[in-house]
Amino acid sequence: MTAAPLSAPQPTTTQQTQPTEQTQPPTGQTQRTPRFGVNYTPSAGWFHHWLDFDLDQVRADLDSIAALxxxxxxxxxxxxxxxxxxTLIRPRAVEQLVALADAAAERGLDVNVDGLQGHLSSFDFQPAWVSTWHRRNMFTDPDVVAGEAEYLRTLAAALADRPNFLxxxxxxxxxxxxxxxxxDPDRITPAEAGAWLDRLLDACEQGAPGKLHLHCSxxxxxYLDDHPFTPAHAARYGAATAIHSWVFNGTQQRYGSDSAAVAHHAEYMIELSKAWAAEAHRPVWLQEVGAPQPHIPADRAADFTxxxxxxxLDCPDLWGVTWWCSHDVSKDLADFPELEYSLGLLTNSREPKPAGLELAKIVGEVRETWTPPAPRTVGLVVDxxxxxxxxxxxxPGGRYYEAFMRxxxxxxxxxxxxxxxSGDKNHLTARGITEVLAVEDVWS
Structure with missing residues (x-):
C-alpha cells in the first residue's frame, strides 16, 4: 500500500501576500494539527446500551479510547x-447523553453527536411515528420535519454549554x-433535500450557536447517478464536508486489497469534494473510515490504517480523521453483516488491536512532526x-476516478x-492550482 509522508512538504511560495476574505482559510482550520478520533461503539450491548445505560461501562470504554x-x-x-x-423527547435520555459527554470531557475527549439514528451498521432505527400506520416522508412531511428539528435543537441545547461539545x-x-x-425509500428531489438540510442545520444552530454543525452522506x-443528495449538498451545507470512505463499495472488489486505489480511496474522496466547495479552504472531515474484513485482511489492517x-493527511484543509469504530461488535449479537463484527480498534475486552496500535503510533508521530501539506497544484477537471x-x-471504475488514480x-x-x-483564475489561485488537466489529457 502506498502512503504519503506523515508530514507533507511545505509550499515553496506564498499564494497571495494579502488574501481576500473569500480565499482566507477559516480561522484555525488549515494550520493546526488535524484531529484524531473514533466513532464510539460501546463494548457491551452496542448502541442498544442506551436501554441499559451504565455510566461506569461508558467510562471504561472512554478510558480505553483515550489511552490510544x-x-x-x-x-x-x-x-x-x-x-x-x-412530541416526546425523553428528558432522561438527554441527561444520559450529557453524562456521556461529561465523562468524555473528564478524559480529554471532545464529543460530536449524531442526532437522527437513523441507520447504523445495516440496521434502521426510525420511530414508530414515521413508519407503518404512520408512514410519512421524513424529508418533506411538515409535521415530521418539525419534530426532527425540535429533537436536534433539544440535543444541541443540552450540550451547548459544554466546552468539549464540538x-x-x-x-x-x-x-x-x-x-x-x-x-422502502422516502423519495425526494435534490431541491427538497437542500430544504431539509437547511431546516435541520438551522435547528442545530439555534440550539448551540457557533458550533461545528454538519451533515454526512x-x-x-x-458516485450514484440520480441520487437526490448531491456533491453540492455535501460540500456546501454545514460547517464542514464529511467524507465516509469505505473500500467495500467496489474499490477493493475491482482493484484488490493491496492496490493503490484502496490505499488512496479516502484521499480521493477528500479531494473530489473540493470541486463542489464554495470556499477555497472549506474544512473536510474524514468522519468514517475503517478496515473491513475480508476486504482488508486482518493481517493487513495496520498497513491499511x-x-x-x-x-x-496529505490533503490540505483536513479537519481530522475519525476511525470506524472504537470497539468490536460482540458476536453475542445476531444478524450483522460479518464485516461489522471486527471493525473496532479495540476488542470487546477493551484491548487494542493492530489497527488501534498503529493509529495510536500515527497520532503520536503527527503531533510531534506535523507541518501542513503543500497546496495540490494539479487540478483534474470534473466535467x-x-x-x-x-x-x-x-x-470506482469510472473514467474520472481512474484518471485521478493514474x-x-x-x-x-x-x-x-x-x-x-477550471478557467476561473481567482478560484485556481485561491486553491494553489497552477495546472489544469482534462481527463483526456491524462490518457493521451
Whole structure:
C-alpha cells in the first residue's frame, strides 16, 4: 500500500501576500494539527446500551479510547429511544447523553453527536411515528420535519454549554433513506433535500450557536447517478464536508486489497469534494473510515490504517480523521453483516488491536512532526455541471476516478476542480492550482 509522508512538504511560495476574505482559510482550520478520533461503539450491548445505560461501562470504554491518544468521539443516540413520540423527547435520555459527554470531557475527549439514528451498521432505527400506520416522508412531511428539528435543537441545547461539545451531525448517512438501494425509500428531489438540510442545520444552530454543525452522506452522494443528495449538498451545507470512505463499495472488489486505489480511496474522496466547495479552504472531515474484513485482511489492517491516514493527511484543509469504530461488535449479537463484527480498534475486552496500535503510533508521530501539506497544484477537471445528476464517472471504475488514480501513480498530487471553475483564475489561485488537466489529457 502506498502512503504519503506523515508530514507533507511545505509550499515553496506564498499564494497571495494579502488574501481576500473569500480565499482566507477559516480561522484555525488549515494550520493546526488535524484531529484524531473514533466513532464510539460501546463494548457491551452496542448502541442498544442506551436501554441499559451504565455510566461506569461508558467510562471504561472512554478510558480505553483515550489511552490510544485520540482526542474526540462521535456518539450515536438512537432516535426511537430518545424521541419515541413526535412530541416526546425523553428528558432522561438527554441527561444520559450529557453524562456521556461529561465523562468524555473528564478524559480529554471532545464529543460530536449524531442526532437522527437513523441507520447504523445495516440496521434502521426510525420511530414508530414515521413508519407503518404512520408512514410519512421524513424529508418533506411538515409535521415530521418539525419534530426532527425540535429533537436536534433539544440535543444541541443540552450540550451547548459544554466546552468539549464540538457540534451536531444531523444523522448517520441519512441520505440512504432517500433512494435506492433502500428497500422502502422516502423519495425526494435534490431541491427538497437542500430544504431539509437547511431546516435541520438551522435547528442545530439555534440550539448551540457557533458550533461545528454538519451533515454526512454515504458515498451515493458522490458516485450514484440520480441520487437526490448531491456533491453540492455535501460540500456546501454545514460547517464542514464529511467524507465516509469505505473500500467495500467496489474499490477493493475491482482493484484488490493491496492496490493503490484502496490505499488512496479516502484521499480521493477528500479531494473530489473540493470541486463542489464554495470556499477555497472549506474544512473536510474524514468522519468514517475503517478496515473491513475480508476486504482488508486482518493481517493487513495496520498497513491499511497507516497508508489511509498518511494519504489523507496529505490533503490540505483536513479537519481530522475519525476511525470506524472504537470497539468490536460482540458476536453475542445476531444478524450483522460479518464485516461489522471486527471493525473496532479495540476488542470487546477493551484491548487494542493492530489497527488501534498503529493509529495510536500515527497520532503520536503527527503531533510531534506535523507541518501542513503543500497546496495540490494539479487540478483534474470534473466535467459535470454543478447540479449534477450523472456522477458514475467519479465512482470506482469510472473514467474520472481512474484518471485521478493514474495521476497518483505518476507521482502527482492532484485535486478536483469543476469544469465551470477550471478557467476561473481567482478560484485556481485561491486553491494553489497552477495546472489544469482534462481527463483526456491524462490518457493521451
Amino acid at each position: 491518544g485520540l482526542d474526540h468521539v462521535r456518539v450515536f443516540p438512537l432516535w426511537p429511544l430518545f424521541q419515541p413520540n413526535r 457540534g451536531m451531525t444531523l444523522g448517520n448517512e441519512t441520505n440512504q433513506f432517500s433512494g435506492d438501494p433502500h428497500p 454515504y458515498d451515493a452522494a458522490w 497507516r497508508a489511509t491516514v498518511a494519504n489523507a 459535470l455541471p454543478e447540479e449534477v445528476t450523472v456522477r458514475a464517472t467519479c465512482a 495521476l497518483l501513480a505518476q507521482g502527482a498530487r492532484p485535486t478536483a476542480v469543476l469544469a465551470a471553475l
